[in-house]
Amino acid sequence: MSVRRLALNQPEGFAFSPASLETANWWLQKYPADRRQSAVIPLLWLVQKLEGWVSEPAIRVVAEMLGMPRIRVYEVATFYTMFHLQPVGRHHLQVCGTTPCMLRGANDLKAVCRRRIGAPFAVSADGLLSWEEVECLGACANAPVVAIRDLYHEDLTPQTFEARIDALLRGEDVQPGSAIGRQKSAPEGGPATLVDPALYDGSLAVPVTLPNRPQPQPQPAEA
């Protein structure tokens, strides 16, 4: 993490699209009128979904919508590193660099990014790709992880990662999820424990007497 500043080149203005304005109003209605400021993070997130990043004119627009001083919105936008303060590529790659991913090869993935895209936050010439290193994405079991447009790509190797970059550059969609076909966070190559089939067919079951259960009443003699 480093000092975060607004980008030097800023667009002329910002306006919500009709659809996003509807969403913005939906957020605003969640809060009482005098607590509109509560919607600042959802609105900034909406801005980022719309434009890919949070520009200075957008900060002004949000401040006006919420009746907040601009500096208060600016504080929020600079506080949260998930708000991008400069333009990013169409596909923004967030490479997790925290310890588990680092131990499982995140540094190699970063090297791929540097080679194929450039420095962090530099947008590739065609405007398609940009990347940054982020803190823990919370998918340590499937390390190393890269989030591409907020979808997780897991168990990457430099080769599989680069294949995805190639696909993105060709304009193809990439399938999120594990690159090695792992199911969710299950162990790599299938389960390694609790594999005995006998565990599941009931053959190991031992009759037990549960304490404090009502004792079976003696059956009345059949008439």
Place this chain on the structure above:
Amino acid sequence: MTKIIVDGTEIDVPPEYTLLQACEAAGAEIPRFCYHERLSIAGNCRMCLVEVKGAPKPVASCAQQVRDQRPGPNGEPPVVNTRSPLVRRAREGVMEFLLINHPLDCPVCDQGGECDLQDQAIGYGRAGSRFDENKRAVEDKFMGPLIKTVMNRCIQCTRCVRFATEIAGVPELGASGRGEDMEITTYLEGALTSELQGNMVDLCPVGALTSKPYAFNARPWELRRTETIDVMDALGSNIRVDARQGEVLRVLPRVQEEINEEWISDKTRHAVDGLRRQRLDRPYVRVDGRLREASWGEALSMAADALRPCGGAVGAIAGDLACVESMKATLDLFTALGSPNVDGRPDGLVLGGGPRESWLFNAGIAGIDEADAILLVGTNPRIEAPVLNARLRRAWLRGAEIASVGAAADLTYRVTQLGEDGGALERLLAGEEDWATRLEGARRPMVIVGQGALIRPDSAALLRAVGQLCARFGISGREAGWNGYCVLHTAAARVGALDLGFVPGPGGLDAAAMVRAMDAGSLSALWLLGVDEIDLPAPGRGTVIYVGTHGDRGAHRADIVLPAAAYTEKAAIFVNTEGRVQMTQRAAFPKGAAREDWAIVRALSERLGHRLPYDSHAQLHQRLLADHPVFASLDHAPRRDFPAGFDVASLGAAGTLSSAALVSPVRDFYLTNPIARASVVMAECAASRRAAPVLMAAE
């Protein structure tokens, strides 16, 4: 009241006290950086850690209340230790963390010698640092012409951010980024638009925000401190003037809870460089249309010649910065000369004569804290009296309703705009305005009448309307001891002049009439006590004698210029807008050959053959107090009801109200008097404000 044991001493404190306040009540000293009595509690510096018995860790005493403490097992009062080894170690730890990134640049830091961090590092600092890493480096921010920033030194206490947001009411400062990268900045590094921003420099516990005009000027221990009174507005803020070798270097606020608390406006603080520029340091006389230097003897003889043969055909006007002593001497001299033409209201104020309560801020400045409905008439307190405006803002935050009749302006709080002209007053009287119900329902209503309503052609009628409003809504006298009729003056001299009776005698001319009479030739000489704000007689018409401190408009027109002492150079009485009599003290000597104003009048009186009966300042005071007992109660605000038999509805005179908007006479906050106009800093501020006009603050 709740009992609590601090360092073994049991004390009884209100339950809403914080632990820090309770410890202070018990006499323990708690170090702190972020905590400030007049700001909200942030609790982020952690320096005020104390040990609370039963708590697992030291607690930040500024952020915990006494009532939340757990009693002992048998119901004993909670126990707090402020001097235990645990506390000492904890504070040493905090100090070490603070010093990781704070530069060791005290020798080149302006805060050196009066720095909280420096002082507390003496008490809690370790001998060396255990951190080998580089210190963080932060870019300095631009905040306008008054605040110099050295952001490496910032310890993120956020006192400045809280002051700007809460007291000044301009939410322009903020903390960007997070953690180690947190930085204090204005939005896109714009200049601050507050008239109170100098106070942030005082609040800053380190040298991150320092005074730009005062940068590298002096060390605090080189300065001679004089506790005195400010004259830049009519509040009479209590200030401390720091001077070195006869040169006033800076002005700081003094705590006076009933006037300025501990704030002062930027003009009060930063106009002092005007005391060094454009000063009149020797007498001048006009010969063949040009001013040339003269000796005191020559200038006084010429002045006496101009005044002597005229009998009653001379006049005197006292300006905005005239002290009571100089006006008293002038009044005595002109009475002796037989001239009724004296006026201490160059702006044409309609008040004067009658009971004193008709021109005072009767509820007192501190009375604003008690008011629950406040009507502003023809005033923009933000530029007329910024410190008072901060108090109005606090009243608004507390729930008071504020409405205004006059030109709309951003006052840093929400104001119900009732209209621009006096018609709104008539509508209020007739009950056509919704706001009338607010005045009716208020427990302590207040009407603040500004000069914007009192110096117009229709001011007598406006004043009558205000008086009727006071009578109609019981603004004075609804509650015993409450008088909500408040006049906000803009000039430090005005109330003193009115108290002194420095107004035209029977058949006398007022200021505007005197100027007209000079032009017409029916008045042959005009005595000006620092009058620079009005149109003066055309050159060549009669003799204009100017007694003042600066080469401003008055001196440029004058035929005889007599140099006088500024407010920092004499012990003199000023009466503030609430009728509080206060005295300035001499911090430096008058420039060059300049003399105290009253002594100039006294010397002239001798040459005129009407020797005034006082030879010293003490004798003048004796005479003043004998003639006007009102000046005897020093540092006391009367806060009185109207005298018996006075009908507030009879104020002013009947007449028709003009439809022109009520506009404050203060056009540029930074340039209202000769001292401020001579100040380079004030000129910079005015230019900066013109370049970026005040945006409406979003609340």
